[in-house]
Amino acid sequence: MSEKYQLEEAFDPQSRFENLEEFEPEFWKTKKLESMTRAEWELLCDGCGKCCLNKLEYKKKIHFTNTHCRFLNCNNCTCQIYANRFEVVPDCRDIDLAAVREKPRWLPKTCAYWLLDNGYDLPDWHPLITKRADSVHQAKMSLKDREIVSEVGIIDYDHYVVDWEDL
Numbered sequence: 405m406s407e408k409y410q411l412e413e414a415f416d417p418q419s420r421f422e423n424l425e426e427f428e429p430e431f432w433k434t435k436k437l438e439s440m441t442r443a444e445w446e447l448l449c450d451g452c453g454k455c456c457l458n459k460l461e462y463k464k465k466i467h468f469t470n471t472h473c474r475f476l477n478c479n480n481c482t483c484q485i486y487a488n489r490f491e492v493v494p495d496c497r498d499i500d501l502a503a504v505r506e507k508p509r510w511l512p513k514t515c516a517y518w519l520l521d522n523g524y525d526l527p528d529w530h531p532l533i534t535k536r537a538d539s540v541h542q543a544k545m546s547l548k549d550r551e552i553v554s555e556v557g558i559i560d561y562d563h564y565v566v567d568w569e570d571l
């Protein structure tokens with residue numbers, strides 16, 4: 405990990421959903437992921453933060469741990485170095501089509517990209533449905549208020565494996 409980074413100013417997740425009227429209504433129902441614009445793609449992220457948990461792979465299966473990337477803001481599940489995340493954290497993954505389709509699956513089963521790509525609709529708590537960024541937290545589908553710990557200083561990740569139903 406690069407030691408050169410600056411934490412970004414706190415970001416208001418609701419600001420992502422301020423201009424929804426500029427988008428085609430329910431565009432996710434008519435467009436495939438590969439045809440979406442960058443702006444549409446970005447809106448699909450529900451802000452759960454679960455892709456920022458550390459994971460282990462055993463026998464071609466991903467096991468999530470309750471340890472999180474040190475740069476996750478646990479209050480609102482946003483990344484504190486979003487603009488520079490790939491430079492600062494080399495194993496931070498871009499959420500692109502290849503990532504969504506990778507096997508074994510490493511995105512949580514609630515992830516909007518994975519759901520749509522596998523023929524499911526968005527859940528009713530998704531911010532695109534509720535128009536509220538915090539609905540993912542209210543539905544208890546995010547990392548907010550869960551028993552999670554920062555990865556700093558952790559070596560024995562296998563002691564932190566969790567089997568939450570929404571992973």
Ligand code: SF4
Nearest residue numbers: 449450452453455515
């Ligand atoms: S798991 Fe999916 S929906 Fe949740 S924060 Fe990551 S990319 Fe967004």
Ligand code: SF4
Nearest residue numbers: 456473475476483496
């Ligand atoms: S650097 Fe990557 S893994 Fe870490 S909090 Fe940011 S987006 Fe998540």
